Amino acid sequence: MPCALCGDIIPAEVARCPACGAWARRRDFRAVGVAVFMLLGFNAFIALGSGISLLRLARPLRGETHDSYDPATTGGALAPYTDVFTVSAIMAVVTGVLYLIWLWRAYEQSPGPHRHHRAWVLFGWVCPIVNLWLPPRMVYEVWVNSGRYRTAERQAAGLVIAAWWVCALIGLVLGRAFTHGSVETLADARFDVHVGVAAAAFQAIAATLCMATVFQITRLQCLPMARSAQTPGA
Incomplete structure (x- = not known):
């Protein structure tokens, strides 16, 4: 299989890349991150x-009037988008499972210190009330502990994670509101469409910001290994 760090072919019976010296365990972590x-x-x-x-x-x-508005036609036009939001929710669950596997490994490899036990990497997402604030806190700790950051850089990382989490929660709430919206009147239909647009926007922003956190943490935790492997005597 090719090495995730340098691209060299690694024999199946070898635990380290012959070119860069990266461990297979770290290669697997990078593959999950990707x-x-x-x-x-x-x-x-x-x-x-x-x-x-x-x-x-x-x-x-916008051009409809209360006399020309047809709820059945509008409902039929919005039905596929309800299905799209449902499929997106299912995809988010699948992505979330793989994300937790990645975060578990990232938490294990980060040097610390950690304020919470490693088990909260999993339980923090399912415990009511706690899951509103603990997951982003743990991601923040893994991020800043994976590299050497100044105070301003720590604050920037905190802002990215906070923005990601807030957008994710708002997108989740708005997406659910859209799927349960009403199109009985023209005003309801307009409002429901605007809610759907806002939900999609927040979800797209949340996914993009989460991509940034995954990229940075994976890069920080894999780069030191590659450098140490190229150092004589490492």
């Missing part, structure tokens, strides 16, 4: 496409 990054990009692309399509659908509604 997979999560790509899935997040796919989710962002789907959300962005849904938002743009909903914007196009909103234009005809």
Whole structure:
């Protein structure tokens, strides 16, 4: 198989890359990071496409009047977008499972110190109330502990993670509101479309910011290994 760091072919019976010396365990971590990054990009692309399509659908509604408005036609036009949001939620669950595997490994490899036990990497996402603030906190700790950061850089990382988490929560709430929206009246239909556009936008932004965190943490945790492997005597 090719090495994830240098691209050299590694025999199956060898634990380290003969060219750069990277361990197979670190190669596997990088491969998982790349997979999560790509899935997040796919989710962002789907959300962005849904938002743009909903914007196009909103234009005809502007010219509608209460007399010419047809709820059945509008409901039929919005039904595929409800299915898209449902599929996006399923994809988010699949991505989330792989993301937790990646985060578990990243937490293990980060030098620390950590304020919370490693088990909270998993339990922090399912415990009510706690899952509103603990997951981004743990991602922040893994990020800043994986490299040497100044105070300003730590604050920048915190802003990225906070923006990601806030956008993810808002996108989740708005997406659920869109799928349960009403199109009985023209005002309801316009409002529902605007909610769908906002939900898609927040979801796309959240996926993009999450891609940035995955990229940075994976790069920080893999780069030192590559450098140490190229150092004589390492």
